[in-house]
Amino acid sequence: MITFDAALQAVMRQARRQPIGRVSLGESVGCVLSRDIQADRNLPPFHRSTMDGYAMRATDLQQTRTTLMVQGTIRPGVASRARLKAGHCMKIMTGAPLPPGADAVVMVEASGPAGKGRVHLQGPVEKWENVARQGEDIRKGRVVLRRGTVIDAAVNGLLATVGAVSVPVYRPPRVAVLITGEEVVPPGATPRPSEIRDSNSAIIASRLKELPVTLDLLGTSPDNPRALKWLIQQGLKREIVLISGGISMGDYDYVPEVLKKLRARIIVHRVAIKPGRPFLFARGPKGQYVFGLPGNPVSVLVCMEEFVIPALRKILGYEACVPKVWRAILTAPYSKPADRMHFALARLWWRQERLYATPVVSHGSGDLVSATRANGVILVPRRERKLAKGGLVRAHFFGGRGLSSALQKTS
Numbered sequence: 001m002i003t004f005d006a007a008l009q010a011v012m013r014q015a016r017r018q019p020i021g022r023v024s025l026g027e028s029v030g031c032v033l034s035r036d037i038q039a040d041r042n043l044p045p046f047h048r049s050t051m052d053g054y055a056m057r058a059t060d061l062q063q064t065r066t067t068l069m070v071q072g073t074i075r076p077g078v079a080s081r082a083r084l085k086a087g088h089c090m091k092i093m094t095g096a097p098l099p100p101g102a103d104a105v106v107m108v109e110a111s112g113p114a115g116k117g118r119v120h121l122q123g124p125v126e127k128w129e130n131v132a133r134q135g136e137d138i139r140k141g142r143v144v145l146r147r148g149t150v151i152d153a154a155v156n157g158l159l160a161t162v163g164a165v166s167v168p169v170y171r172p173p174r175v176a177v178l179i180t181g182e183e184v185v186p187p188g189a190t191p192r193p194s195e196i197r198d199s200n201s202a203i204i205a206s207r208l209k210e211l212p213v214t215l216d217l218l219g220t221s222p223d224n225p226r227a228l229k230w231l232i233q234q235g236l237k238r239e240i241v242l243i244s245g246g247i248s249m250g251d252y253d254y255v256p257e258v259l260k261k262l263r264a265r266i267i268v269h270r271v272a273i274k275p276g277r278p279f280l281f282a283r284g285p286k287g288q289y290v291f292g293l294p295g296n297p298v299s300v301l302v303c304m305e306e307f308v309i310p311a312l313r314k315i316l317g318y319e320a321c322v323p324k325v326w327r328a329i330l331t332a333p334y335s336k337p338a339d340r341m342h343f344a345l346a347r348l349w350w351r352q353e354r355l356y357a358t359p360v361v362s363h364g365s366g367d368l369v370s371a372t373r374a375n376g377v378i379l380v381p382r383r384e385r386k387l388a389k390g391g392l393v394r395a396h397f398f399g400g401r402g403l404s405s406a407l408q409k410t411s
């Protein structure tokens with residue numbers, strides 16, 4: 001059985017960036033830019049007032065107070081063609097272009113009526129005060145976003161600003177999810193006493209929400225090779241196939257043999273980890289990525305986090321793919337045999353700039369109840385037998401629920 005590090009390395013070595021393509025602005029969130037993006041115009045595109053007030057010449061207000069004639073009003077969206085006359089100002093709104101000749105704005109709070117179309121302005125004012133100058137953020141034609149940038153809210157907004165509505169990205173892949181097991185029924189069904197509801201589709205779909213992949217839930221296959229073969233063939237029409245269950249050593253675990261029949265190349269099968277020992281990774285005949293996840297829900301949770309999401313990130317073009325590991329203080333002892341690496345479900349919490357890890361008491365990899373109390377895992381090395389209370393351990397947060405570390409309750 002190979003180690004976790006070797007298994008992860010094997011998966012990540014196979015994972016290649018998707019071909020490039022274009023998606024709409026709205027679909028591009030979470031994708032990675034496959035080309036540099038240039039500014040199609042200066043930003044700001046014109047000398048823009050950042051205040052409601054009066055556009056004027058700074059030289060007209062070098063003392064503390066002056067009175068100027070008001071030449072007119074400029075509203076946002078309308079460029080004034082008239083040049084600012086000497087000894088004049090123009091009323092201007094935030095976001096409106098300065099009239100030719102003006103080089104500063106005195107805000108309305110520093111003004112007062114002076115009668116006969118005139119206004120008092122209070123100084124001093126500096127040249128370009130309350131003005132965002134044309135091209136000061138970026139000049140037309142310059143690279144404003146680099147290839148490799150992950151598209152988040154700010155990036156998406158900037159793409160909109162430069163009119164990049166068809167966004168060059170590494171194309172988001174399609175992901176097929178298929179469930180195996182005679183005993184598994186849909187969440188909406190009333191199970192017979194020996195049946196269980198499918199939790200794994202929900203876990204997988206939830207976890208993939210943060211990535212811009214297209215998800216096809218292909219349903220459940222009974223544990224027989226023919227039915228399974230048919231369903232996996234449907235899955236292989238996508239770039240990525242996630243299979244839940246049927247990969248262990250049981251009599252009805254047909255997934256590995258069916259994959260071989262379909263000329264898939266099995267690259268990883270069985271890893272020295274807990275949970276997740278049966279984990280399988282294969283490449284389909286057309287290079288499809290096939291992940292076999294053990295049927296137990298907690299194993300699915302962990303294998304998604306440790307293998308599937310990092311691989312998907314790499315496929316999407318991300319540079320940072322694996323969870324960030326922290327040092328945490330263990331609040332209770334933890335012991336295990338020295339045979340496998342453990343991903344011990346844990347509650348990770350900050351107090352006074354220190355991170356603490358409290359192992360969650362669990363009945364095993366079928367215990368989704370206890371898993372809901374965890375927001376991450378402690379990484380317990382394979383050879384380790386005992387972790388002492390108060391000692392430093394390595395741990396990482398679950399993604400998706402990373403919110404629990406980024407937010408706090410309102411007081």
Ligand code: AMP
Pocket residue numbers: 179180181183184196197198199200201244245246247248250253293294295296297366
């Ligand atoms: P398997 O990997 O197929 O041997 O399944 C391992 C365990 O996970 C068994 O107890 C299954 O009943 C359970 N299991 C399999 N698939 C699911 C599923 N989709 N949702 C919940 N539990 C499952």
Ligand code: MG
Pocket residue numbers: 180181182223245246295
């Ligand atoms: Mg099964």
